Amino acid sequence: MMTPKTEAALAELVAAASGPLAIQGGGTRGFAPKGDPLSVAGLSGIELYEPGALTLVVQAGTPMAEIDAALAKENQRLPFEPMDHRGLMGSAGEPTIGGVIAGNISGPRRIQSGAARDYMLGVRFVDGQGTRLRNGGRVMKNVTGYDLVKLMTGSFGTLGVLTEVALKVLPRTDAAACIMLEGLSNETAIEALSNALGSPFEVSGAAHLPHRPDGAALTMIRIEGFEGSVAYRADKLKTVLSAYAPGRIEADSGKIARLWADVRDVAPFHDATGDVWRISCKPSEGPALAAKMQATSVIFDWGGGLIWALTREGTDLRAKLGRYDGHATLVRADAETRARLGVFQPQPAPLEALSAGLRAKFDPRNILNAGLMQTRQEA
Amino acid sequence: MEMPPPNPAILARKTRLVARLQEVLATDAVIHDTAETKAYECDALTAYKCPPLLAVLPSSTEEVSAVLRICHQEGVPVVPRGAGTSLAGGAMPTADSVILGVARMNDVIETDYANRVIRVQTGRTNLSVTGAVEENGFFYAPDPSSQLACAIAGNIAMNSGGAHCLKYGVTTNNLMGVTMVMMDGAVVDIGGSHMDAGGLDLLGVICGSEGQLGVVTEATLRILRQPEGARPVLMGFDSAEVAGACVSDIIKAGVLPVAIEYMDRLCIETTDKFAGAGYPDCEALLIVEVEGAPEEIDEQLGVILQIARRHDPVELRESTSPEESAKIWLGRKSAFGAIGQINDYMCLDGTIPVSALPYVLRRIGELGEQYGLQVGNVFHAGDGNMHPLILFDANKPGDLELCEAMGADVLRLCVEVGGCLTGEHGVGIEKRDLMPDQYDPADLEAQMAVKDVFDPAWLLNPAKVFPLAASAPRREVAAAAE
Numbered sequence: 131m132m133t134p135k136t137e138a139a140l141a142e143l144v145a146a147a148s149g150p151l152a153i154q155g156g157g158t159r160g161f162a163p164k165g166d167p168l169s170v171a172g173l174s175g176i177e178l179y180e181p182g183a184l185t186l187v188v189q190a191g192t193p194m195a196e197i198d199a200a201l202a203k204e205n206q207r208l209p210f211e212p213m214d215h216r217g218l219m220g221s222a223g224e225p226t227i228g229g230v231i232a233g234n235i236s237g238p239r240r241i242q243s244g245a246a247r248d249y250m251l252g253v254r255f256v257d258g259q260g261t262r263l264r265n266g267g268r269v270m271k272n273v274t275g276y277d278l279v280k281l282m283t284g285s286f287g288t289l290g291v292l293t294e295v296a297l298k299v300l301p302r303t304d305a306a307a308c309i310m311l312e313g314l315s316n317e318t319a320i321e322a323l324s325n326a327l328g329s330p331f332e333v334s335g336a337a338h339l340p341h342r343p344d345g346a347a348l349t350m351i352r353i354e355g356f357e358g359s360v361a362y363r364a365d366k367l368k369t370v371l372s373a374y375a376p377g378r379i380e381a382d383s384g385k386i387a388r389l390w391a392d393v394r395d396v397a398p399f400h401d402a403t404g405d406v407w408r409i410s411c412k413p414s415e416g417p418a419l420a421a422k423m424q425a426t427s428v429i430f431d432w433g434g435g436l437i438w439a440l441t442r443e444g445t446d447l448r449a450k451l452g453r454y455d456g457h458a459t460l461v462r463a464d465a466e467t468r469a470r471l472g473v474f475q476p477q478p479a480p481l482e483a484l485s486a487g488l489r490a491k492f493d494p495r496n497i498l499n500a501g502l503m504q505t506r507q508e509a
Numbered sequence: 510m511e512m513p514p515p516n517p518a519i520l521a522r523k524t525r526l527v528a529r530l531q532e533v534l535a536t537d538a539v540i541h542d543t544a545e546t547k548a549y550e551c552d553a554l555t556a557y558k559c560p561p562l563l564a565v566l567p568s569s570t571e572e573v574s575a576v577l578r579i580c581h582q583e584g585v586p587v588v589p590r591g592a593g594t595s596l597a598g599g600a601m602p603t604a605d606s607v608i609l610g611v612a613r614m615n616d617v618i619e620t621d622y623a624n625r626v627i628r629v630q631t632g633r634t635n636l637s638v639t640g641a642v643e644e645n646g647f648f649y650a651p652d653p654s655s656q657l658a659c660a661i662a663g664n665i666a667m668n669s670g671g672a673h674c675l676k677y678g679v680t681t682n683n684l685m686g687v688t689m690v691m692m693d694g695a696v697v698d699i700g701g702s703h704m705d706a707g708g709l710d711l712l713g714v715i716c717g718s719e720g721q722l723g724v725v726t727e728a729t730l731r732i733l734r735q736p737e738g739a740r741p742v743l744m745g746f747d748s749a750e751v752a753g754a755c756v757s758d759i760i761k762a763g764v765l766p767v768a769i770e771y772m773d774r775l776c777i778e779t780t781d782k783f784a785g786a787g788y789p790d791c792e793a794l795l796i797v798e799v800e801g802a803p804e805e806i807d808e809q810l811g812v813i814l815q816i817a818r819r820h821d822p823v824e825l826r827e828s829t830s831p832e833e834s835a836k837i838w839l840g841r842k843s844a845f846g847a848i849g850q851i852n853d854y855m856c857l858d859g860t861i862p863v864s865a866l867p868y869v870l871r872r873i874g875e876l877g878e879q880y881g882l883q884v885g886n887v888f889h890a891g892d893g894n895m896h897p898l899i900l901f902d903a904n905k906p907g908d909l910e911l912c913e914a915m916g917a918d919v920l921r922l923c924v925e926v927g928g929c930l931t932g933e934h935g936v937g938i939e940k941r942d943l944m945p946d947q948y949d950p951a952d953l954e955a956q957m958a959v960k961d962v963f964d965p966a967w968l969l970n971p972a973k974v975f976p977l978a979a980s981a982p983r984r985e986v987a988a989a990a991e
Contacts, residue, residue, distance in 0.1 A: 182757035183863040183893070205763065234705065245705055247713060248682045263955050264948075269860040270892035271679060271932035273668045273717050274940070274947055275974060276956040280681065280713025289709070301763030324623045330646075330734045356812075359805040412702040414623045435624075435704050457707030475707045480697045485709045487962035492955070503708065 133172040137254065137262055137293040143168065144291060145260025150500040153287035155191055155226030159233060160219040160462065161286060161473075163499040170228050173293055176200055178268070185251070185268050186299050190228030190292040197227055201299055209300040210246045211237030211390075217400040219462060228292045234284030237394035238335040238352070241327065241432045243300070247283040252296035255282055257289070258493025268296040281488070287499040289492040303354035307364035308335075308386045311349040311375040316340055316417035319349040320434035322374040324413060326351045327433045329370060331363040336433040337393045340420075349375075352390060393431055399440045402427065405463040407447050409437040411456035422450050446471055476505040510557045510598075510938055513972050515605035516988060519585055523562055526583055526607075530565055533575035538613070540564040549608045552593040552600040553655075554939055556909060561588065561602035568613045570688055570696060570726040577724065578694030580607055584988070586968050587692070589720035591663025592634065594655040596856055597937025599667060599719050603972060609724060611662045617641045618727060626685060626702045628729045631662035635669075638730060647732045650677035653933070654845065665725050668717030670933035672841075675891040676767040676800075677733070679933065681716040686729035689715065689722075692964045702729060714959060719935055720970045722963035736800035739767065741837045742810055744817050745791035745824035749773065752793035753866035755820045756890045759797065760863070764812050769891035770796040770841050773870070776848065776885040776898075777840070783847030786840030789824040795890065796841055844887045845898070852883070852900040855912050859923030860894045860932030872922055873897050880915040894932035895923070921946050936974045944976055953979055966990065 134140040144151065150165030157169075171191040178187040181204040188197060194212070201207050212235040214225055229235070231253075236245040252266035265278035282289060311322060319338040326333050335352030342348055351371070353363045368377045380386055392398070399406055404426050411419055416434035425439040425447075441447055444467050448458050457475035460468060477485065482505060489496070489504075527541045540546055541563040550558040562585070567573045580587050590600040590610045602608050614630035620642055621627070627649070629638055635656040638649040652671035653659055659669070665687070670679040677683070686700030699715070700706030715722050746752040756769055772780070772794045781788045788794060799809040810827060817825055828834040840847075848854050861869050870886060877884040883900040897919055901912035920930045920940065924947050930940045944953060957975055960967065960983075967987040971980065 180862065180864055182761045184760060185862065204761075234710070236705070240704065244678060244682055247705075247710060248678060257955070261951055261955075263952055265952065265955070267927065267929050269862060269894075269928050269932070271670055271674070271860045271889075271894045272929045273933055273935050274929040274931050275936060275944060275953070276959055277668070277681065277713055277717045278955060278959070280710045280716075281959070283713070284705070284710050301761075301765065304763065321623075324625075328622060328625060328647075328734050330737050356805070356808050358808045359801060362802060362804055410703045410705055410707070412624050414621075432704060455701040456703035459707075477708050478698070480691075480695055481699065481708060481711065484697075484711060484962060488709060488959065491958040491962060505708075 131167045131169055133169040135172040137173065137256065140170070140173065140291060140293060141256045141260045141262050144256050144258065147497055150497050153291050153499050155229035156193065156223040158219065158221040158223045158225045159215045159229050160221060161499065161502060163502045165497070165500060168291070170291060170293070171226060177294065181206060184299050185296065187268055187294065187296045188227055189294050191226050193224040193226055194230065195224065205302050206299045207302050208249065208297065209239060209243040210249055211239040211394055212246060213237050213394045213396070218396050218406060227295060231283050231292060231295050232285065232287050238337060238390055238431055241336055242332065242334040247280050249298045250279045250283050250295065251298055253279050253282045253292060254294035255290035255292050258495055258498050263290065266296065270298060286502050288489055288503045289498070291498065305357040305360040306352060306354045306383055306386045307360050308380040308389065309351040309364060309368050309371060309377045310380055311371060311377045312346050314338070314347055314349050314375055316420055316430070318374055319347065320413060320416050320430065322349060322371055323351065323433040325370060326367055329367065331367050335390055338430040338434070339398070341427045350389060352386065393429065396429060396438050398427065398429060399438065402440055404440045405443055405445060405467060406461045407439040407441060407458050408461050409439060409456060409458045411435060411437065411454060415454060419451055419454060423447060424450065443467065448475060472505050474503055474505050511977060512559065512603050512938070513977065513984065515603055519605040520562065522583060526585060527563060529579050530576060533579065534565060534567060534572055538566045538568065540566070549590065549602060552595040552598060554596055554598040554601065554937065557598055557601055557938065559602055559604055561606050561608045562604060564608035564610060566610045566613045570690060573609065573690045573724055573726050574694045574696055576609060577690055577692055581693045581966065581968065584966070584968070586971050588970050589662065589666065589724045591632070591660030591666065592658050594659040595663060595667065595935065595937055597931070597935040597939040599663070599935050599937040599973060601938055611660060611726065614726060621702065622647065624702050625732050626729050627732050628727060629661060631665065631725050631728050632660050635659050635661060635664055642732050643735070646735050648735050649730055649732055650683055651680050661728055662725055665716050665728060666718065666720045667933070667935035670894065672768045672770060672889060675769060675889065676765055681713060683731045684712060684716055684728060685731055687712065687715065687725045688727035690724045690726055692723070692966060692969050700729065719937065719974050721960050721974060722969065737802045738806060739798055739800045740806045740810065740828050741796050741798040741834050742813065742828065743824070743826040743837045744795045744797065744822050745789040746793045746795070746820065746822055747791065749793050749870040750867040751820050752795055755795065755817055756866070757863055758816045759813055760891065762812055762816055764799065764809050766797045766799050766813070766891065768796070768798045769889070771886065771888050771890035772841060772844065773886040775883065776844050776887045779851060779885065780840035780844050780847040783850055784839050784843040786836055788840050791823040796837055841887070848885055848898050848900070853903040854898045854900050855916050857895065857897045857899070857916055857919055858931045858934040859920045859928055860892070861923050861926050861928035863890070863893045865926040865928070866890065866893065869895070869922060869926060873919055876915055876918055880911055882912060882915055893928065917943060938973055941974060942976050950979070957983060
């Protein structure tokens with residue numbers, strides 16, 4: 131395992147590499163590319179944190195725990211609520227910010243606050259030739275040249291090795307409430323969530339769990355903010371949603387935090403056997419897509435726009451779904467299935483050509499997480 | 510402003526090009542008479558003008574595709590144009606280029622309230638996107654000052670912001686999908702009504718690429734439910750430092766206003782005279798707006814006013830009616846117009862870390878004295894996006910050049926304190942030659958490599974964003990290849 135301590139050393143290692151490199155932060159997210167392991171964990175530490183400017187600049191290998199703790203001290207947080215993959219993937223180690231950004235990992239609050247990419251202000255990275263590059267900066271608004279910050283976010287280490295990221299952070303909210311509706315069908319639940327999200331009451335979480343141990347489906351709508359405001363909105367929403375089911379307002383903040391951490395981390399699938407898929411779709415089409423999956427179990431987040439599906443091992447879920455407005459990622463499966471089906475949804479030929487073109491420019495030797503995002507082109 | 514000299518071989522092919530374009534477009538959609546092409550000689554950066562070879566106004570994605578295919582075959586540069594409101598010269602043509610205007614493509618294709626998205630043709634104006642959904646209580650969040658006139662196409666090209674992006678983000682945060690025509694005429698669809706388009710974030714790099722990667726003809730935009738209400742509060746302070754500290758404290762306190770706007774004395778006095786907003790006599794003025802139900806607004810404003818009082822304000826004025834709210838916003842919204850009444854001005858757009866506000870404002874004042882030019886400051890304080898307005902007299906020889914020199918110094922100052930050249934207007938031609946102050950050659954090379962992939966012949970808006978010397982090798986190879 132190569133673990134350079136500086137960006138310069140990392141750049142030298144990449145430049146000198148004679149074969150594929152498998153880039154990793156904490157190695158908890160199961161990207162598992164082929165090649166000599168190159169760890170970014172040696173590049174660690176907070177470079178700059180200005181709470182009054184909502185700005186955080188950190189080295190890519192900085193553990194998430196360290197970042198969360200530093201932000202909590204100032205009553206702030208990363209608003210996009212990135213999941214911890216360890217439970218789902220059965221992995222160990224320390225998740226790093228580099229992994230979160232490389233995978234554009236966003237949790238339930240994405241529906242309100244936006245994704246990881248929406249909070250990215252700047253990057254430093256090393257491309258496939260070992261050139262040290264940067265884009266963006268540390269300010270909130272920046273249209274100076276092309277936005278390679280977005281391009282690097284979610285590129286899973288295939289265009290460059292992230293060495294430093296600048297992020298916008300937000301204040302933590304004072305209070306939370308969660309409206310709980312029981313026994314709704316998938317169709318009715320997604321309609322209820324859509325109704326809540328289309329209300330002026332600023333929903334920060336909208337999930338539906340059809341299969342629970344006790345058998346009753348649970349639909350959850352989270353609201354966050356100042357105490358008085360949360361109470362007001364929870365009450366309003368409960369009234370709006372009473373058309374679907376007589377709801378109950380959960381106000382215990384500890385319980386709410388646990389419930390949403392479980393949605394974020396896909397806790398119901400942790401100990402279950404089977405492959406895990408993550409489907410991004412048009413929310414209103416979620417229930418029909420879920421019906422086509424014949425999955426062991428599903429969880430809806432993002433108001434129906436994100437489906438986690440647990441399927442029988444080796445199932446080609448994409449074949450069952452056909453064409454739709456969205457895409458499916460194979461998050462957990464054995465090596466054979468991953469190789470056979472591919473982790474990422476095949477893209478239409480013109481988009482795959484553009485992506486391949488970009489990879490060829492940024493990593494002409496095809497050594498950075500080689501093949502990870504390369505998909506067979508759609509006919 | 511240096512632009513590449515027109516290619517005489519292209520100029521000589523004008524008749525053939527017109528004939529070919531007339532085959533694929535309506536007769537009145539090909540504008541080639543020199544009296545009429547003059548209308549496209551500049552955008553809102555009016556200091557620089559050059560009529561294009563011709564202009565085309567296609568009505569559909571298919572027509573855009575046909576136009577680009579022909580221009581690609583003929584090796585003619587194409588300058589895409591939304592509504593022509595760019596302050597950076599993003600839509601300024603060269604004499605050998607074709608202006609491709611999307612003004613005739615302004616339909617709403619689909620409104621989908623259940624999924625909170627709208628799909629429009631990109632010639633549609635920003636404000637009329639909200640106009641299409643407001644009856645149902647929804648709105649499109651990015652709100653650039655020019656929103657009455659500016660087109661979504663230009664918003665996407667420049668990744669436009671606005672006063673309310675502190676809470677709702679800029680264009681890139683509200684763009685979910687596009688149909689885009691590549692320079693060779695190929696049509697690609699990226700993203701859609703789902704979140705986080707698959708594969709590499711192509712949408713992210715297309716947004717803000719200033720029309721250099723493709724022509725976006727349709728866009729899927731996120732729409733949001735309108736809040737129950739909004740209310741501004743006006744605060745006057747004795748100094749920029751105190752106003753800056755107040756902004757920082759508000760942000761730290763966990764309140765997320767939808768807007769925090771700043772005006773300095775020159776802007777306060779000028780807009781007060783112009784619009785009669787009744788602003789207080791002070792050095793720095795903040796307008797802070799929050800949203801929600803009346804009780805929620807009370808709760809948030811309570812926190813904000815408490816913070817403001819700790820900073821010894823000269824005046825605190827909370828709106829108690831829609832009329833008072835409108836009056837508080839009146840001066841801010843008429844600021845550019847008011848300043849325009851007293852002189853010509855250049856509007857800069859550098860963004861800085863909020864913590865550097867007081868220092869940068871002081872340095873801008875000093876630079877103004879040094880250059881003998883007046884400067885007004887009106888900007889989005891919450892996110893550090895400054896808009897220094899440097900006043901000059903366009904009829905006075907040398908004044909524009911002096912103003913530009915000072916503008917360049919101000920932008921270098923923004924970069925020096927950890928900020929950037931442009932927060933929401935774009936690079937265009939205006940800041941093109943300052944790019945090396947922000948980025949190393951290798952960083953610019955990486956950006957140009959992206960254009961190589963999307964537009965290998967470097968025909969789309971080629972003389973923008975990158976310093977001419979940096980892009981010359983690519984443009985020359987492309988020119989030699991035809």
